[in-house]
Amino acid sequence: MLLLPGIVLGISFAYGVMAWYCAEFAEVESIIIPATLYPKSILYTALITIASYIISLLLLLYKADRVDMIEAMKDERE
Numbered sequence: 001m002l003l004l005p006g007i008v009l010g011i012s013f014a015y016g017v018m019a020w021y022c023a024e025f026a027e028v029e030s031i032i033i034p035a036t037l038y039p040k041s042i043l044y045t046a047l048i049t050i051a052s053y054i055i056s057l058l059l060l061l062y063k064a065d066r067v068d069m070i071e072a073m074k075d076e077r078e
Helices: 003-029 039-065 067-073
Strands: none
Touching: 003 039
């Protein structure tokens, strides 16, 4: 549910940070570096994010399947 908004917000945040960094660097060295994001880079970033999400989801599912729910409900811990 939060994956797609996170990717969109992450791309906009990355562009903002990159533009700020390029502006700060241009003041120091007196050169202009344009802040550009290429579609290929955005696609790679989104794919890596989705892959890491799926891997962490599968690891969590594997760990949750190993828990004995009856014993967990009987346990008196909070």
